[in-house]
Amino acid sequence: MINRRLMAALAIVMLVGACSSAATTAPTVVPTEPPAATQAAVATPAATPVPETPAPTAAAPVTIEWWHISTTDPTKSLFQSIANAYTAAHPNVKINITILENEAFKTKLTTTMQSGGAVPDLFQSWGGGIMAAQADAGMLKDITADIAPWKDTVNPGALSIYAYKGVQYGVPWDMGMIGVWYNKALFAKAGIASPPATWDDFLAAVKKLEAAGIVPLAIAGKDKWPSMHLWTYLVLRMGGADVLQQMVQSGDWNTDACKAAGEQVLKLNALNPYQPGFKGATYDNEAAAVGNGKAAMEVMGQWAPVVQAADSTSKKGLGKDLGWFPFPAVTGGAGAPTDGVGGGNGIAVGKNAPPEALDFLKFFSSVTNATQINAQGIGLSPVVGTENAVTDANLQAVLAGRSKASFMQLYLDQATSPALGAAINDATIALFDGASTAAKVCQAISDAAASQ
Amino acid sequence: MSAASARPRAGFRVSRRWLTVVAFLLPALALYVLFVLFPIVQAAHYSLYKWNGLQPLTNFIGLKNYATAFNSDAFRTAVGNNALIIVLSLGLQIPFSLGLAVLLNRRFPGRAMFRLIFFLPYVLSEAIAGVVFTLLLQPGALIDSSLTGVGLGGLVHDWLGDTSFVMVTLFVIISWKYFGFHMILLLAGLQGIPHEIEEAALIDGAGPWQAFRYVSLPLLGPTLRVSVFLSMIGALQLFDMVWVMTGGGPLNASNTMAIAMFKAGFRNSQMGYGSALAVILFAFAFVLALAYLRFVLRRDVEGALTAYQG
Secondary structure, eight states, X not given: XXXXXXXXXXXXXXXXXXXXHHHSOOOSOOOOOHHHHHXXXXXXXXXXXXXXXXXXXXXXXXXXXXXXXXXXXXXXXHHHHHXXXXXXXXXXXXXXXXXXXXXXXXXXXXXXXXXXXXXXXXXXXXXXXXXXHHHHTTOBOOOHHHHTTTGGGBOHHHHHTTEETTEEOEEEEEEXXXXXXXXXXXXXXXXXXXXXOBHHHHHHHHHHHHHTTXXXXXXXXXXXXXXXXXXXXXHHHHHOHHHHHHHHHHOOOOSHHHHHHHHHHHHHHTTOOBOXXXXXXOHHHHHHHHHTXXXXXXXXXXXXXXXXXXXXXXXXXXXXXXXXXXXXXXXXXXXXXXXXXXXXXXXXXXXTOOHHHHHHHHHHTSHHHHHHHHHTTSOOOOBTTOGGGOOOHHHHHHHHHHHHOSOEEEOHHHXXXXXXXXXXXXXXXXXXXXXXXXXXXXXXXXXHHHTO | OHHHHHHHHHHHHHHHXXXXXXXXXXXXXXXXXXXXIHHHHHHHHHTTBOOOSSSOSOOBOTTHHHHHHHHOHHHHHHHHHHHHHHHHIIIIIHHHHHHHHHHHTSOOTTHHHHHHHHHHHHHSOHHHHHHHHHHHTSXXXXXXXXXXXXXXXXXXXXXXXXXXXXXHHHHHHHHHHHXXXXXXXXXXXXXXXXXXXXXXXXXXTOOHHHHIIIIIHHHHHHHHHHHHHHHHHHHHHOOHHHHHHTTTOSTTTTOOHHHHHHIIIIISOOHHHHHHHHHHXXXXXXXXXXXXXXXXXXXXXXXXXHHHHO
């Protein structure tokens, strides 16, 4: 008897498991495109001259290996079509695209570099500490001279993220700023007239949302980094650009600004503003909470609308109800309210990249192609002359924020070495989980920086 | 003359026999050295350096990585969690599997069905089971709403987000995944015990419990000891399920040694430190396996091993 009941229970669990995995919001993992692998097998090595073409004018066949992490459309298709357009104009060039999911990409790239494998000619990069380590290890190509003729067509601030010790190693195709994405309908329901301009207004808005029975803010305890950006903003608002830069460079985080920022997080915590289960939530869970209208706000970068839509049940996200405002000013803080935390996406150039790879990069960064990035809402291109292609009102606001910022701090977990970035994420999430204090966070980051 | 001529021949025969042995062993030995022994030595070597995996191996720091590991709260939690899973597996999961095996060893209609169903979770990939349970355990998802629906709303937890509860959640799911495997193992052991022995005990006046406790259980010893061994090694290597479900979080509450190692090496680019963690994990597994073989499994393998002990 016991057995039968147990069996029935297990059968239910298993059946339900199978159903729910299909019915719930699909995970964002998209398999790598199989054609990439098949092409690789056919590809002719770059250095080998082909005996069938005796004419010296015919260009030797070249293969460009390109790894990117845009697993979803429209980005995936756009990248493919830009590559197709280039190879159509240059029949001797073949571009092998390998699409990897974000985490898989990081692991695969690191492993390839560690094992002395073939570093891809072009690959996704965020600049900062990881790119610096790759450059130190001699995995990247110095492209300073190569891009000199056309570098002025790219926003210099964005370009500088892909330079290290005065040497350029990559080119950005997307540069944005983190801000607060909010649900206008929920704000209206809670009786919040205008987006909060100061931190006190922000806390007041959180209280109003709670009173209206709405989850005010979504964060992601498993992935950690979303709330780290919120904390970084508070440090920046408290201490200002110079103090934050000083902290990043010296590794001494035991500052008043750091502690004051932590105290503000504790103030926010006290309002219980996060979605249920936030401690175990991934960024996709967070985006789904906002995209499904279950939470009113998230502090996130310019990609937020795309991910919210992809992770929402309707696959459409909030649409017209989605709004954006810059991270609020903190009264009494030393930082300018226009300073930003930001970053974006770029393409780094591998050590053995052929000249054609750089020519393709130039083609990729042309106004025509870069305009598509803005027009399709994929990102915010730093290429000069593409600004007008941004039609979405929210992205226009992000772009305005980016151009107003006198200082832009690259995401802290990317500006620093991977180990220190992980330590910053670990320390800050403990604060948001209510398991740490403001001073402990500053101490933990300082300790991690000292052991680098 | 004949004796003298026979001797080199015998020598020749012996050396030829050795040649055969070596020739057959060499490929396996080469692979073993290349893919098992060499990486272990290499990891031990790397563990003495501070190394991000990309730079040349120059920053020798001695045993500092090991000191860092044992002073790290995250790693100590990991060791504790591995130990906890071992204890819980031996204390709950294996007795449960044993009970089921004994029940399913009886004759009753639908027995094969039950065996199949209990064994099914083991066939699933660990990653898939992890993803499915993560979805089921989301706040307000199926498990929460089912509990609330049958009036057990008080049992609802933040299954994967509560630092003090996450290991319980994970243990239940790991057990769900593996109890079927141990059950089949023990069932096979039970079926190897001749029915007459138990029958004889029953005729001699033993009750069913006594027959099980003093006849079947001791005869099941070898299987049980193997089951315990596999369970311990599995608990030490625990990675996939935890990585998929919690990534070792929240706040390192579900960290395991394998996860700490993976994070250090492949996420944080601390290859030296990661190697040190790998060596520590190896040492734990090695000592445990050796001690278990020496003190527990010895009686089972004695006949098989004496020839090699030389």
